[in-house]
Amino acid sequence: MENIFKLPYEVVYYDTDVKKRMTLERLVAVCVLVSEEQSTFVGRDAAYLAPLNLGWVITQYEMDFVRMPILGEKLEFLTQATSWNKYFCYRNFWVKDAKGEVIIEMSATFVLMDLTERKLKSVPENIIAPFGGYKENKIKRSPKLPALNATDFLPYRVRYFDLDSNQHVNNSHYFSWMLDALGADFLNAHEVKKVTIRFDKEVAYGQEVQSYVEILDDGSTLHEIKEGPDLFANAQVWWQDRA
Amino acid sequence: MENIFKLPYEVVYYDTDVKKRMTLERLVAVCVLVSEEQSTFVGRDAAYLAPLNLGWVITQYEMDFVRMPILGEKLEFLTQATSWNKYFCYRNFWVKDAKGEVIIEMSATFVLMDLTERKLKSVPENIIAPFGGYKENKIKRSPKLPALNATDFLPYRVRYFDLDSNQHVNNSHYFSWMLDALGADFLNAHEVKKVTIRFDKEVAYGQEVQSYVEILDDGSTLHEIKEGPDLFANAQVWWQDRA
Numbered sequence: 137m138e139n140i141f142k143l144p145y146e147v148v149y150y151d152t153d154v155k156k157r158m159t160l161e162r163l164v165a166v167c168v169l170v171s172e173e174q175s176t177f178v179g180r181d182a183a184y185l186a187p188l189n190l191g192w193v194i195t196q197y198e199m200d201f202v203r204m205p206i207l208g209e210k211l212e213f214l215t216q217a218t219s220w221n222k223y224f225c226y227r228n229f230w231v232k233d234a235k236g237e238v239i240i241e242m243s244a245t246f247v248l249m250d251l252t253e254r255k256l257k258s259v260p261e262n263i264i265a266p267f268g269g270y271k272e273n274k275i276k277r278s279p280k281l282p283a284l285n286a287t288d289f290l291p292y293r294v295r296y297f298d299l300d301s302n303q304h305v306n307n308s309h310y311f312s313w314m315l316d317a318l319g320a321d322f323l324n325a326h327e328v329k330k331v332t333i334r335f336d337k338e339v340a341y342g343q344e345v346q347s348y349v350e351i352l353d354d355g356s357t358l359h360e361i362k363e364g365p366d367l368f369a370n371a372q373v374w375w376q377d378r379a
Numbered sequence: 380m381e382n383i384f385k386l387p388y389e390v391v392y393y394d395t396d397v398k399k400r401m402t403l404e405r406l407v408a409v410c411v412l413v414s415e416e417q418s419t420f421v422g423r424d425a426a427y428l429a430p431l432n433l434g435w436v437i438t439q440y441e442m443d444f445v446r447m448p449i450l451g452e453k454l455e456f457l458t459q460a461t462s463w464n465k466y467f468c469y470r471n472f473w474v475k476d477a478k479g480e481v482i483i484e485m486s487a488t489f490v491l492m493d494l495t496e497r498k499l500k501s502v503p504e505n506i507i508a509p510f511g512g513y514k515e516n517k518i519k520r521s522p523k524l525p526a527l528n529a530t531d532f533l534p535y536r537v538r539y540f541d542l543d544s545n546q547h548v549n550n551s552h553y554f555s556w557m558l559d560a561l562g563a564d565f566l567n568a569h570e571v572k573k574v575t576i577r578f579d580k581e582v583a584y585g586q587e588v589q590s591y592v593e594i595l596d597d598g599s600t601l602h603e604i605k606e607g608p609d610l611f612a613n614a615q616v617w618w619q620d621r622a
Contacts, residue, residue, distance in 0.1 A: 150408045295559045316538045
């Protein structure tokens with residue numbers, strides 16, 4: 137296949153949790169790194185976007201897991217830009233283990249944002265075309281998540297070191313806010329099988345958000361990151377028993 | 380020099396803050412990685428210690444900075460075990476930039492802990508000797524820190540993903556708790572020049588600690604991580620204006 141970009145990555149101690157499994161936060165951080173490396177490779181990195189006052193923001197992930205990588209595993213991260221339309225760019229990620237087996241598949245939606253106005257911009261062909269893929273008018277509809285009815289939440293204050301050089305809270309932190317609210321007993325006994333997550337609005341430094349969580353009858357969990365009535369991100373996570 | 384272990388490391392986006400500087404938390408995380416890689420290299424890794432129910436814990440750092448590394452820099456991390464006595468093992472770290480200039484120097488004190496009792500154990504020669512260095516009876520006294528009188532603090536709840544596979548809150552998180560409490564205006568305008576930090580007691584999952592901070596007349600800052608009257612870690616940080 138064309139335009140697939142690859143990066144080897146070994147899972148080290150700071151990627152893992154008490155069970156020696158890679159965390160979702162670190163997994164997503166490395167995926168974003170791979171897409172950044174591809175941006176550099178095709179000459180469309182942050183330095184190219186900076187004079188245009190533009191930056192990429194991820195609005196959605198769909199993820200499927202055979203299993204989570206564990207401490208010491210030698211992985212290969214792969215990514216491919218697939219298609220784009222006026223506002224949305226679609227990209228896939230895969231994680232292969234040392235045997236070459238795909239253990240994680242992800243699809244992500246990227247948008248271009250004006251870094252001052254924090255508003256969506258249409259995607260110029262000269263920025264996206266070098267990645268490969270094709271233009272089409274079709275907009276991918278994201279799966280609709282069930283309403284969350286729980287009133288239980290834990291608060292998370294946005295910290296200085298949660299911000300990245302886009303002055304933006306890196307999306308990877310939302311995963312930790314969402315999952316931490318499930319508590320150690322649940323997280324020790326379960327491992328992620330499937331995730332749908334949507335990022336609606338940006339949280340800002342100093343805000344204190346509420347991470348709501350509800351366990352559904354089918355064992356999946358619903359998550360919302362809110363501040364009062366404002367929804368910033370929501371997700372549904374399906375689980376498997378820890379191997 | 381003998382027994383120096385080296386690791387190249389490129390500073391990527393998730394290592395850096397809003398000013399594109401490497402964070403203290405990530406710097407320390409990479410230092411620990413380098414010492415872990417050396418442990419593997421000399422055949423004294425976590426798997427060797429596990430049947431003995433032992434793990435390394437860092438109790439203290441002294442750090443001197445010419446400057447913080449920035450996004451995209453290609454660094455070399457170096458470490459050397461220097462000396463040990465009955466309970467304490469001393470190790471140095473250096474960070475060199477692409478020109479080969481040392482921009483950071485650190486000394487660290489390691490102890491061996493029984494992972495069940497969470498108690499200090501004396502250091503067996505067969506565990507420490509392979510790293511090189513020499514045994515001496517001298518115990519290094521750490522600089523005494525001034526008393527902190529401030530009553531201002533921010534609370535930090537220990538999260539599930541703060542724990543590492545030793546069921547221990549990784550020390551690197553204390554740096555973020557301490558510095559975050561200074562606020563964005565201070566952190567945007569200043570860069571770390573020198574740090575003395577001591578880790579006294581382990582915090583546990585679910586605990587909520589208070590991060591106290593006081594700015595002294597000389598511009599340095601004092602930090603304490605406490606839960607009520609119990610002190611878990613304290614530090615003094617000297618600053619330079621941001622270049």
